[in-house]
Amino acid sequence: MATPPEWGALPFWNNRAPPQDLPAVPDSIDWRTHGIVSPVKNQGSCRSDWAFSAVGVVESHLAKRTGHLVEFSEQQMVDCVSSEGCSEGSTYGGLKFVESMGLQGSVFYPYTGQQGMCKYNRHNVVARINGIVQIYGGENAMRDAVGKFGPIAVGLDLDPSVYRSGILDGPNCSTTTTFNAIIVRYGTEAGKDYWIVKMSLGPNWGENGYLRIVRNKNMCGIDQIALYPTFLDF
Template identity: 40%
Template structure:
């Protein structure tokens, strides 16, 4: 359909009337920042039409955001030239596969009082990355969790290799490369084999032969978190970031900022991410979620999801690694 190098210098919040001239200006900037190249003028015209329709939706939504009726804002992203169905095709590449049970389960302690807010972005070294056109979100959730917990335990920042997992933590660990997987199976792989660094084993966004040559980090195991938000909150507060699976078939296509609370997502999870904190804004409690769509999507690669409603399947399969 198109070739994409997804390097966005900014996300545009659309607040203008949709004249042809203004749409043309926004389209030009979109092409410049996204670096998208289409196969033919006909394909580009089709994408422009879709882009225009998405701009209308963004403008209508942001009007009610400015009126204080919703808690999140939309904007132009690298996905704004896709139909909702095409965006879902992209999301569904990930295919979060059935969970593997860990040897430990973390449950909420009734005697533990969690802090009012936690933000591991301020306390642990986190790396925002981009999975590109490969359905490998599970590997990014895995590396993000291990990177964070390794820093918490050792005070050493290390960027780990998703490609190592894509190539090596394959079907015997319940994973299928660029066609989906499960971070628990990937945790098992790292427990048994360790994982290399990003610099030694760089990301290619396609599955290849296993070529792990060194081990930067090993883990002792991983813990499932009991499937309720209180347990996840305590785990995030007392242990560190937690890998979670969510339903990404909501407003994430054009999400810009704020607390996502659109009421449309379900418990049918299709995307692996990382819960790195929580808090509250203007009476809206939220989770801080680290995504794998690049630092120029959302809030510098993160988004906030409404908390205490089991939104988007967040309680389905949370877990974290043990260093």
């Protein structure tokens, strides 16, 4: 499994210090209300959460830059990242694929939920990233990245069958990543800080397809892997 380079205390922008005129980090933000988060999708029985996490964070960051939300193909990754497919993969590996090969639109390469023959066509590529930022510094750095830059891909230990609703805050998980997802919101409710995480288990799971999980406790290892893509400046 590929491992991100250690770029030190982040967030950085394109591996450089971010511009000094970035807005202050808000106390809460929900990127769904900004029109840059695609609808919740369903991976089915294929263990392709890594692909949905990678594709979803690219969708959101490109939409934030361009003003246009386009859905890209998770199936392309499942078929073409041969070492991962419907096995347990990594979001970083998925983003490296996007960096080197690019993404096709989901309308032309729809999801089937099983690994098949790679039908990659470079002429149909509609998105490519320039780099990958890994966030170090724990959940405060993650909040800064979400607040300033947009949704971030994360890994966590989660048994989807045990969550129904509410803010997950309990001992029944470890810090070993078993599921890849996307943080789209953070905030505070009744004095408890939380994240809202977009899953890929369909809209009938959890809270309309989302997980709320306590923030600033590294609950379920949520600060172990935190990534977002970068793009060439226009």
